[in-house]
Amino acid sequence: MPIRFVELPEFEKDKKHLRKFRRLEEDILVFRQALAVNPTELSGIFEISEKDRKFKGNIFKATKFRSRDIPNKGSQSGFRIVFHYDNPTDTITLIEIYHHNEKDDYDRERLIRNFPI
Numbered sequence: 001m002p003i004r005f006v007e008l009p010e011f012e013k014d015k016k017h018l019r020k021f022r023r024l025e026e027d028i029l030v031f032r033q034a035l036a037v038n039p040t041e042l043s044g045i046f047e048i049s050e051k052d053r054k055f056k057g058n059i060f061k062a063t064k065f066r067s068r069d070i071p072n073k074g075s076q077s078g079f080r081i082v083f084h085y086d087n088p089t090d091t092i093t094l095i096e097i098y099h100h101n102e103k104d105d106y107d108r109e110r111l112i113r114n115f116p117i
Helices: 009-017 024-037 108-114
Strands: 004-007 045-047 059-062 079-086 091-099
Touching: 004 009, 009 024, 009 091, 024 079, 024 091, 091 108
Parallel strands: 004 091
Antiparallel strands: 045 059, 059 079, 079 091
C-alpha cells in the first residue's frame, strides 16, 4: 500500500512563515518521496515520542533535510521536520517545519493538542 501524506493546518502556516525559501515546497516533495521508501530508518530521523511521553504515537523529527535554498550545506541546512507515522494505515502526518536558527525545538503543545495520550 502506498504511503499517504497529510499536512496539519499548522504545517501549512509554518511553510508560509518560511516563504523566503523559494524552493521549500519542492524540497519538501523530495523529502516526502524519501519518507515513502522508509519512513523511520532514514539517516537523521529520531523518534521523539520515545523521549517525551506527553503525546502518543510514533512521532519523529528529521534533522537532515536538504534545502536547495541554502547552498553548500547539503542535509545540514538547519531545517527540522516533525512528523507522525501511523504504521497500520501507512499515513504520515507532517506536523511542523522550522529552521533551528529561528526556533530551538519542536512545539510540544502542538503535539499534545493533535496526538493526546
